[in-house]
Amino acid sequence: MNIFILTGAGVSAESGLGVFRGEGAALWKRYDPMQLATPEAFARDPALVHDFYNARRNNLIAASPNAAHFALARLDAGLAQRGGALTLVTQNIDDLHERAGSTNVIHMHGELLKARCASCGAVCDCREDLSTGARCDCGGALRPHVVWFGETPLFMEDIFAALDAADLFVAIGTSGAVYPAAGFVREARARGLRCSELNLEPSENAAEFDDRRYGPASEIVPSWVEEMLGS
Template identity: 85%
Template sequence: MNLFILTGAGVSAESGLGVFRGTGAALWKRYDPMQLATPEAFMRDPALVHEFYNARRRNLIAAASNAAHIALARLEAGLAQRGDSMTLVTQNIDDLHERAGSKRVIHMHGELLKARCASCGAVRDCREELSTDSRCGCDGALRPHVVWFGETPLYMEEIYAALERADRFVAIGTSGAVYPAAGFVREARARGLRCCEVNLEPSENAAQFDERRYGRASEIVPSWVEEILAR
């Protein structure tokens, strides 16, 4: 078995991290992403952008992995023990998969606990708050190491190569609204893969999945993982 798993904000919501889309208190319903999450916004008002991401970083540092993260780490280890494999690609910018024990996570939208130089592109760990005075060794301005609107997601060649090797595609906690990730299920179906959606509620592209399970991630992900490991 070679699983390709895509996770989204729904995996981390029960850890107290706000989702960017969806119902309720979704962040992009309360804030204008064009003022906070574009290269142009950072050039126009870097202090405002830093203030927003500093708050997200503080929230993340105080959070903890939940049962869904832990179950996926257990799945990775269990598959490896029997000679199977798993690729975990996340749209999330948090590190809760890693804290739960996942060994290899591909962060296609970047990582909040890292900073990137806007000039030379160097990336470094960052748990402190950033400001307009935060500088790289080359004296370039530091920005959050996250993919903003209008920017290309990271590791796309690696992701598509992993999708070609997979024999099953699973999307967990995703909205099905953000591309290119929302198009992965279509790519998987074109390759003849069985596709499963595990989510709180149907995503925007739910009809493209062969199997669908709905409920709280902390409940349905562990039960789904146990089924996979029992096969």
């Protein structure tokens, strides 16, 4: 069996990483994304943008994978042993899936622990704070390697190829509000795939799913994975 899983901020929330949307302390309720997460914002005030992402980078470095991340890594290994595959497409810019042991992770919104040159596009590892003086070898300014509002998500051809090869589509910890990721369930249904949602609460597109389970990711994801590996 080939499984396509889409993850969002809800899978990392219990590791202490903030979600962008929803109730409580969602990041875009506390901060204006137009001042922090657009190319125009970076051009206007790069120091402010760097401060925001430096804080998030430090938070990520101090965080650890939770039970949901480890469960998905077990699923990855279990499917491989049976001749199947897991493609894990994440909207998250953290590396917690990889730290837990998942091997085929597609970061459609970029990666916080990388930086990208605003001039030549070169990408490099980055675990330190960035400043307005950070420069690429070509002399261009370095920016966080994340997809901002108004920019095209990464690896879209790979994502649709994985959907074409999948037998099951699962969304975990997603709001169902951010496109194009929110449209993947419809693409999956058009391909005849069964679709499941694992979430803290119903997403905005919950009606698109055949199966739905709700609760903390650290509880419902391991339980679902054990069922999948036992079937």
